[in-house]
Amino acid sequence: MKIIKYLSIACITCVIVAGIAIPMVPQPHSWLEFPVIPGLEDKARNIFFHVPVAWASVLGFLVALYYGFRYLRSKDLDDDLKSVSSAGLGTMFCVLATVTGSLWAKFNWGSFWNWDPRETSIFILLLIYGAYFALRSALGSDEVRARLSAVYSILAGLTAPFFIFIMPRIVGGLHPGAKGDTAGSTPVAQLHMSPNMRFIFFMGIIGFSLLFVWLLNMRIRVARIEYHLSKNEN
Amino acid sequence: MWGSPPGVKRTVNFITSILAVVSKDVRSELRTRYAMNALLMFVVTSVATILFALRDDDVSTEVLSGMFWVVIFFTAMSGLSRIFISEEERGTTMTLQLVASPSVVYLGKLIFNAGLTLALSSAVTLLYLIAFPAFIIKSMEIFTITIFLGSLGFAAAATIIAAIIAKASTKGTLYPVLSFPILIPLLMTVMKSTARALDGELFTAALGEFQVLVSYLMIMVAGSYLLFDYVWKE
Numbered sequence: 001m002k003i004i005k006y007l008s009i010a011c012i013t014c015v016i017v018a019g020i021a022i023p024m025v026p027q028p029h030s031w032l033e034f035p036v037i038p039g040l041e042d043k044a045r046n047i048f049f050h051v052p053v054a055w056a057s058v059l060g061f062l063v064a065l066y067y068g069f070r071y072l073r074s075k076d077l078d079d080d081l082k083s084v085s086s087a088g089l090g091t092m093f094c095v096l097a098t099v100t101g102s103l104w105a106k107f108n109w110g111s112f113w114n115w116d117p118r119e120t121s122i123f124i125l126l127l128i129y130g131a132y133f134a135l136r137s138a139l140g141s142d143e144v145r146a147r148l149s150a151v152y153s154i155l156a157g158l159t160a161p162f163f164i165f166i167m168p169r170i171v172g173g174l175h176p177g178a179k180g181d182t183a184g185s186t187p188v189a190q191l192h193m194s195p196n197m198r199f200i201f202f203m204g205i206i207g208f209s210l211l212f213v214w215l216l217n218m219r220i221r222v223a224r225i226e227y228h229l230s231k232n233e234n
Numbered sequence: 235m236w237g238s239p240p241g242v243k244r245t246v247n248f249i250t251s252i253l254a255v256v257s258k259d260v261r262s263e264l265r266t267r268y269a270m271n272a273l274l275m276f277v278v279t280s281v282a283t284i285l286f287a288l289r290d291d292d293v294s295t296e297v298l299s300g301m302f303w304v305v306i307f308f309t310a311m312s313g314l315s316r317i318f319i320s321e322e323e324r325g326t327t328m329t330l331q332l333v334a335s336p337s338v339v340y341l342g343k344l345i346f347n348a349g350l351t352l353a354l355s356s357a358v359t360l361l362y363l364i365a366f367p368a369f370i371i372k373s374m375e376i377f378t379i380t381i382f383l384g385s386l387g388f389a390a391a392a393t394i395i396a397a398i399i400a401k402a403s404t405k406g407t408l409y410p411v412l413s414f415p416i417l418i419p420l421l422m423t424v425m426k427s428t429a430r431a432l433d434g435e436l437f438t439a440a441l442g443e444f445q446v447l448v449s450y451l452m453i454m455v456a457g458s459y460l461l462f463d464y465v466w467k468e
């Protein structure tokens with residue numbers, strides 16, 4: 001875990017420094033210059049932070065779903081602790097992604113919220129996280145809570161392909177990578193990124209993923225201690 | 235010749251037990267008429283509210299089809315959860331667990347809810363045709379298929395969520411909260427294709443929406459069929 005911690009700190013520090021400090025010029029000549037992306041300009045720097053955070057929020061959901069699935073198989077409450085820890089982290093990253101995306105949208109599209117398909121999908125992800133925790137708080141015993149919230153997260157995961165892959169394609173949008181955008185039609189916006197931008201971008205993805213793993217590990221350990229303490233009290 | 239082979243016999247048994255669950259629910263519903271009356275009054279009041287708001291306006295087909303499904307969504311949310319909550323309230327869950335296998339119970343409840351949703355959406359259609367002069371179905375095929383597939387998809391998602399919610403302490407408020415994120419892909423699609431039907435577009439224009447509806451229905455039924463065991467068994 002120590003290695004993961006230091007690696008993630010190193011990656012994210014590099015991304016912050018490089019992402020903010022490297023100038024954007026029309027004709028980049030050296031490795032330390034980014035090309036100007038028409039229509040985005042300096043606002044394009046958001047991609048180094050917003051996209052990795054959004055990725056981490058999806059990762060949080062997938063890990064929660066995986067451990068929910070594992071719980072249904074094993075009936076081991078430790079799997080449920082992992083699942084809920086991951087969902088909590090995912091919620092945090094989801095809020096961060098919504099805020100960074102919304103701020104960016106204000107300066108790029110003119111308003112904080114436009115109901116672009118991708119804004120809709122992050123909104124649904126927020127709703128799912130909210131519903132997941134609302135359901136958990138309404139269920140009494142540990143076993144029932146673990147079982148039903150695992151079922152709900154799997155059920156929500158089943159609808160994910162619709163709003164990740166199908167909806168942004170059939171509804172035209174403003175987001176880079178949407179249907180009308182010629183730049184690309186993959187789920188991850190393939191902007192006109194130069195190799196050095198792409199390097200920083202993937203460094204951000206790796207850095208935030210490692211940050212997620214490290215935080216998750218910490219949260220799971222805390223959750224285990226809290227669980228045992230509550231068991232001892234009774 | 236000498237009695238049917240065991241496979242056929244098992245299938246026949248399976249179907250008769252499903253029908254037994256359905257007829258049990260229909261009979262207990264006819265005795266109290268709880269869901270039917272509640273749903274009907276809910277439809278009338280919500281359509282009346284919309285009429286007060288839009289009385290003299292020239293409303294677009296998008297708004298009309300949106301309002302149409304809003305009424306169906308909230309009405310369904312007020313009535314469809316009864317199917318499992320009533321079992322919990324009457325304390326008949328254990329008996330049902332003893333006499334029927336989970337898949338039989340699930341399919342029986344699903345068929346009952348599907349019938350209820352179909353009746354509900356037909357009633358809303360009828361009221362809309364009477365109340366709104368602008369609500370003219372120009373493309374009958376698109377409209378009928380949308381209502382049919384939409385109601386079935388609605389019932390599929392609503393039934394499994396109802397099963398989850400029956401175990402929770404705050405049943406009524408949590409039901410729409412849990413269902414909404416799951417139903418969003420369906421709602422967006424049916425709203426779009428209902429608007430197409432009101433605009434009188436060609437049948438082929440709505441084929442994309444039908445594909446989404448069919449795949450949603452299949453994913454939901456298959457997923458809940460597999461997950462229902464975990465919800466139902468203690």
